Amino acid sequence: MHKLFHLTHSPIECYFHPSVRDFVVREIPLYEASGAGEHLMIFVRKKELSTFEMVEILSNVLGIKSAQIGYAGLKDKHATTYQYLSIPRTFESRLSACSTILNERGIKVLECRAHTNKLRVGHLKGNSFFMRLKKLTPIEAQKAINALEILKVSGFANYFGSQRFGKDGQNYQEGEKILENLRITRDKKIARFLLSAYQSHLFNLWLLERMRLNKMIESCSPKELVSSAGGYGVLDSVLCDERVVRELKAQEQFFKLLRGDVAVHYPYGKAFVLDDVRAESTRFIQRQISPSGALCGKKLLGAQDVALEIERVFVDSRLREVGSRRYAWVWAQDVAYTYKPEVAQMELSFSLPKGSYATIFLETLKNAHH
Template sequence: MTSRKPIYPLNIKNEFVFNTSPRDFTVEEIPLYEFTGEGEHLVLKVRKKEMTTWEMLDAISNHVGIRRRDMGYAGLKDKHAMTIQYISLPAKFEEKLDAFSHEKIKILDKVRHNNKIRVGHLKGNRFEIRLKKVLGVQKDKLDSVLKWIKANGVPNYFGNQRFGTDGNNWVDGKKLLDGKLKIRDRKTKEFLMGSYQSYLFNNWLSKRMELSLLLQEFSEADAEKLMKLPASALKGTKEQKQFFKLLEGDLMMHYPYGRLFEVEELAKEAERFASKDIAPTGLIPGTRTKRAGGAARLIEEMFDEEMKMNGARRYAWIQVTDIKKNYIEERAHYELSFTLPKGSYATNVLDVLRGAPAG
């Protein structure tokens, strides 16, 4: 299977400079719940820069004298950013933290809590981004695309972080799953195999984006021929208002979280999707997860493989909320902030703003 480049919905081209550096890129976690103020665990609000979450956890765990696995965290954060996140450790080590000092880490706050923080215990993340070399006409284009994003949302591709510096971690992941590569470290194995799952999801999403673009220009019958789908497989798709077209058998979830259900009344569910009440999901292949039906399955099965890993459903389309912008004309800086649900990448917003090439 060859790699497909992510496809984006707008046929535009914006030129700007974005540096993934602590000066121009900030990420802050939004906790899933309020911390109780009592309990056997200590939650730290930590600011870090120029280091991975693993490196930050190692620095703190080594200082207090515990194993990294005794600490909790909600999500992994970008190395090349200023990130603010929440971690936990047993409260009995609180005094040892008083002497902790690190040039790349600052503990902003401490609070007691009843439970260890677990992966995924997030509502979402708040991003602050500075785009540079944005001149007048580009500023107007960014304003226009940002308005579209606010109204419509963006595709929920996995970001480059999942695929490594060269973008081919998924190759080793597939070799591991095929038994053609042996790696002892469990976390490394899981990361690489997860990269292959992400690769399959991204390829599926690109195929569905391609279909949605075709339906903007061609009839349902013509799009069926171009996509090599049976006659009437796309019935009821072109008339849908939203960009990302739903298919019979798509698996939807209430947004931003909720139960999974299959599309049966296409027009009705398309209206609910357009109103941001629900959103379609894509398959992360593996065991213990539900597959789509009907016409949706015809495309999904192209990117489904048997593997001895747990699978999941992931939102294919997400909403970008709390959008704020500020243009500093004398510096040609375009400052932007927004919130995304957990597990989503700021690069999806930036690539739509940039007009990343389709294909």
């Protein structure tokens, strides 16, 4: 899918290939293990394994049902990743007896502690990342450093990364086929996974339209925009009203808030519908709130007013999964980098809130439009 980014520099040429040496992901837990309880919280390091593959190996080696293994998030396959899992505590001695076998399969258990509950998806604060960028000339490196300094302050558009959509990028189409009864999937886990890929695809399409709106507001005068209304597709309803366009133009931040947008307290908290856009724009700049897009489904808190005109195009009412909101805009923290001109490489580290993709941060940095 084509994406739009907010930075304006020419594309940065460099090479990044996810591998165990050049890509390291470390989960930031939501809470520490309690030290007591019927579950065991395990901190593991895995290499060249998806989370699903790791769960399957643990299930086979320990003789435990995969449904009894808890995890907080899905981690990249082509990387060295550190993440938390939970298993019933009754398997503690079996786990220590099998450490060599697990090691051989790419899973190293680093620590175990008793805990009161099973880990659930989403029980994490975020992730920290290390990336090694290669074939980066000194000129391109300087462009990257300038862009990173801007990104530290500005934040970036929170697209779903291509990993979300499978090897060929078509998972969302399979999800849509399930809704149209063109595909029957007996495995509920796979069906849910494909449907959530479709939810993610709709979110990305919505975010692309909002980024298109932001770009136009930044680069054109209200008069120019209003006089061309009728050719903007989804955005026509917003851009035909000069008063709305002037309100948007007055906002200082790149991602413009619309009346009726659903914002969420940042980095976690409750969702609410925006009313006073000017006041909320200040809170957005201060990183207290962020606008959100729909992961459509039942019980969704939907946008209202002007924001609804755009959102409704990307809401599929056939989705019966529970709907939720996803930040449209996020900020990287702890951004640090070292450039090594003798090998034309940059070592880059940063952390992101849960559900945000390091690959999207990198695509934003490179500003390569595909």
